[in-house]
Amino acid sequence: MLNSFAPNDSGSYMGLKRRILGKIKSSGITERISALVQETYDDALKSENIVLSKAEKNHLMADVLDRLLDDVSSRMKTDQ
Numbered sequence: 001m002l003n004s005f006a007p008n009d010s011g012s013y014m015g016l017k018r019r020i021l022g023k024i025k026s027s028g029i030t031e032r033i034s035a036l037v038q039e040t041y042d043d044a045l046k047s048e049n050i051v052l053s054k055a056e057k058n059h060l061m062a063d064v065l066d067r068l069l070d071d072v073s074s075r076m077k078t079d080q
Contacts, residue, residue: 037065037068041061041064045057045060
């Protein structure tokens with residue numbers, strides 16, 4: 001019997017996951033999402049009318065992005 005989860009099996013779950021992820025990444029979605037999030041973040045930060053250092057902006061962006069991606073992931077998992 002074949003192990004359907006063997007790492008080198010192109011018909012395995014891991015193989016399928018790797019291929020699907022590759023197709024999604026090659027579609028340019030990562031770049032489009034990054035650009036959209038960055039633009040929205042910059043606009044939101046400007047609307048707050050506050051001055052932050054580059055380090056503070058980067059830290060805030062990392063925190064906001066973590067929360068945003070968690071929210072998106074949770075929503076996609078429950079929508080299925």
